Amino acid sequence: MRAHFVRWVKCVGICVAVILVLAFVLDRLFPLPLPDANGGSTVVLARDGTPLRAFPDIDGAWRYPVTLEEVSPLYLQALLTYEDRWFYRHPGVNPVALARAFAQLVRHDHIVSGGSTLTMQVARILDPQPRSVGGKLRQILRAFQLEAHLSKREILTLYLNHAPFGGTIEGVEAASWAYLGKPASRLSHAEAALLAVLPQSPTRLRPDRDPQAARGARDKVLARMAALHVWSVASVRDARIESVAARELQSPLHAALLAERLHEAQPHARRITTTIDADLQRALEARVADYLGHLPARTSAALLVVDNATLEARAYIGSGAFGDEARLGHVDMVRAWRSPGSTLKPFLYGLALDDGLIDSESLLVDAPQSFGTYRPGNFDMAFAGPVAAADALRQSLNVPAVDLLDRVGPSRFMARLANAGLTIRLPRGVEPNLSIILGGGGARLEDLAGAYTAFHRGGVAGRVRFTPGDPVVDRRVLSDGAAWIVRAILEDHPRPGYRLDTFDPGSRPRVAWKTGTSYGYRDAWAIGTTRRYTVGVWIGRPDGTPLPGQYGAVTALPLMFEAIDGLPRNVLAATPEPPPRSVTQADVCWPLGLAFDPKHPDLCQQKHTAWILNGVIPPTLPERDATVWSAGRVQVRVDARTGHRLSPGCEVVQGTTLDVARWPALAYPWLAPDLRRASSLPPLQTGCAADGMEALQSIRIDGIADGAAIARAPNSDKPATLRLRALGAEHQRILWLVNGRLQGQTLAAQPFEHAFADSGAQTITALAASGAWAQLQIRVLR
Numbered sequence: 027m028r029a030h031f032v033r034w035v036k037c038v039g040i041c042v043a044v045i046l047v048l049a050f051v052l053d054r055l056f057p058l059p060l061p062d063a064n065g066g067s068t069v070v071l072a073r074d075g076t077p078l079r080a081f082p083d084i085d086g087a088w089r090y091p092v093t094l095e096e097v098s099p100l101y102l103q104a105l106l107t108y109e110d111r112w113f114y115r116h117p118g119v120n121p122v123a124l125a126r127a128f129a130q131l132v133r134h135d136h137i138v139s140g141g142s143t144l145t146m147q148v149a150r151i152l153d154p155q156p157r158s159v160g161g162k163l164r165q166i167l168r169a170f171q172l173e174a175h176l177s178k179r180e181i182l183t184l185y186l187n188h189a190p191f192g193g194t195i196e197g198v199e200a201a202s203w204a205y206l207g208k209p210a211s212r213l214s215h216a217e218a219a220l221l222a223v224l225p226q227s228p229t230r231l232r233p234d235r236d237p238q239a240a241r242g243a244r245d246k247v248l249a250r251m252a253a254l255h256v257w258s259v260a261s262v263r264d265a266r267i268e269s270v271a272a273r274e275l276q277s278p279l280h281a282a283l284l285a286e287r288l289h290e291a292q293p294h295a296r297r298i299t300t301t302i303d304a305d306l307q308r309a310l311e312a313r314v315a316d317y318l319g320h321l322p323a324r325t326s327a328a329l330l331v332v333d334n335a336t337l338e339a340r341a342y343i344g345s346g347a348f349g350d351e352a353r354l355g356h357v358d359m360v361r362a363w364r365s366p367g368s369t370l371k372p373f374l375y376g377l378a379l380d381d382g383l384i385d386s387e388s389l390l391v392d393a394p395q396s397f398g399t400y401r402p403g404n405f406d407m408a409f410a411g412p413v414a415a416a417d418a419l420r421q422s423l424n425v426p427a428v429d430l431l432d433r434v435g436p437s438r439f440m441a442r443l444a445n446a447g448l449t450i451r452l453p454r455g456v457e458p459n460l461s462i463i464l465g466g467g468g469a470r471l472e473d474l475a476g477a478y479t480a481f482h483r484g485g486v487a488g489r490v491r492f493t494p495g496d497p498v499v500d501r502r503v504l505s506d507g508a509a510w511i512v513r514a515i516l517e518d519h520p521r522p523g524y525r526l527d528t529f530d531p532g533s534r535p536r537v538a539w540k541t542g543t544s545y546g547y548r549d550a551w552a553i554g555t556t557r558r559y560t561v562g563v564w565i566g567r568p569d570g571t572p573l574p575g576q577y578g579a580v581t582a583l584p585l586m587f588e589a590i591d592g593l594p595r596n597v598l599a600a601t602p603e604p605p606p607r608s609v610t611q612a613d614v615c616w617p618l619g620l621a622f623d624p625k626h627p628d629l630c631q632q633k634h635t636a637w638i639l640n641g642v643i644p645p646t647l648p649e650r651d652a653t654v655w656s657a658g659r660v661q662v663r664v665d666a667r668t669g670h671r672l673s674p675g676c677e678v679v680q681g682t683t684l685d686v687a688r689w690p691a692l693a694y695p696w697l698a699p700d701l702r703r704a705s706s707l708p709p710l711q712t713g714c715a716a717d718g719m720e721a722l723q724s725i726r727i728d729g730i731a732d733g734a735a736i737a738r739a740p741n742s743d744k745p746a747t748l749r750l751r752a753l754g755a756e757h758q759r760i761l762w763l764v765n766g767r768l769q770g771q772t773l774a775a776q777p778f779e780h781a782f783a784d785s786g787a788q789t790i791t792a793l794a795a796s797g798a799w800a801q802l803q804i805r806v807l808r
Contacts, residue, residue, distance in 0.1 A: 282349075331560075365466070388644065
């Protein structure tokens, strides 16, 4: 008896050993086909976990990776109770369930239930087999293999991510978003029951195709949960009331180009969380799409919203029509290099403030000027003459900006911007030059938006962050005082068509905004910053073809304000921020630019209240290449009786000293008569020797008399035309302006011919290189 028992034990041991060896060999010959950790689909998420865009795997399946902690406990309860109550106790196979399934097969002559555990279902997902006895045996072996290699947690996680839910949807998270529009972490009892039963027959039970069948299957799960006392009767009764929504399966496609950008940067990441606000992204995408419908064909748009405090992007629209071939919707214009137009001017004025060149009300001159071979003009070809720095910035006047850049230095300006993260790309072989302030380079919307945050971050710019893991990169571009002054200037710029005395601005946020238009109407920009957000808008054609008549203030600015008005706000958004300690106010006087001196009121021909930085009130900038007079204070001796000027050596009974504040020579054509008289030198006293102060040449316009009227010839469609000359300016270049707009130039007394298309009063100005000028008024009758 004992020998028999020993032999039996040996046989059992041998059999076990053979089985173990066989299992080991089979395990090595047929390894588990586990999913590749670096393969599969990728989902890009908003900051709250909402899917923005999913990238399918090589088989076209949509799968949103998820862990057990990210799934509702209700779903796990429903799944384990309905599919495999003994999941945590069996070794991969439930013999009782298999026996029951076999008995049902014998009794009904067809498969009633498969008897599969969750582990066996995972085995079937990983290694699909036909529904046959051989297929079932292989599935059982795979289940044992899974249990030997993986923990229960890992097996359940595989099921959560790979269970079929109909179509190309795999995994509970993808199914929850596809059918229910919510994450699997926020499922109700009814929704958890529905998703638990769908993988049993994903094609037949798809709620978007047969909601009634899906509801019937769901209710079976609910009944099981109540019968086993897993869920309360009341919870199940309430869950039965919920309808099964028939949602159309559609993969999310929001912030599509950002998702593509991040997926390219992290090709092996399965879940990429962004900083995007999902609701705001959807709202702005709809707004941009509607806005593009009113613009010319092939127009695209880009829009970026940045949180100033964190530098995180809250909305990212790289193309206004993603996937639209005509609009080149695949091109991401947030990171495309385009001409920035005038959007760099605020940084130039801020740097000039930091350098002590200007204050907010410094006198600048907007008049035709040449800077070497570069001769800038304004967008509308008109000139404003003497203008405050703040107004020059708000009106985006080109000549004052080029003048400031020439004094600051284009290389230094570009280096300062680059250090702050705003790189300006120049054509190959081109050195930094004055044209960059008018868009003569390339910039990216994301860099511009990051730089503009400096106006609400104490002069510190930053790199825009698209994921929570992106590093915070801060670089100072301006002092806090200069940033505050520039922001105050831009905030005082009212919206087009908006009047403070008509509309209540109390609830609207204060916006410091700037527009830009590139040469040839190829790019329209608008960038605005509030206390909380910075919004950048670009509109144009990605292929660089022009959009005639479309420019920043008309095309991009309305969309920017629509976006800003739709952002979350609080009461502080409409409240001005107090200036830093380095910023104070003072009265400055034109034309000298100095502080008002009560002892010399005659030197203050115009008084302006200015924001000044660090207590510095800089004088008016010296004229460049001035051949006659420079702006400044001129002191002369005059006869107290006649008021005439006295030259050295000319003696009178009673003489006195007179201070004269001179305007820049280029500003004189725009001065009112009283200002011209106040800044003119008294005539030389009769009998006194010449003192050299008559060097300011006088010129006159020849060809028509002041106050004359002209008309086109009778029965002629050709407009009235004049042929004029400037006399008295030998060897000088003469600029001709009509109604303040530059119309041409001549050399010395060469004739200037102009056709007057419009009737009415016309002002003709001839401006010599020396600063001498002449002006007359005529009237065009027809």
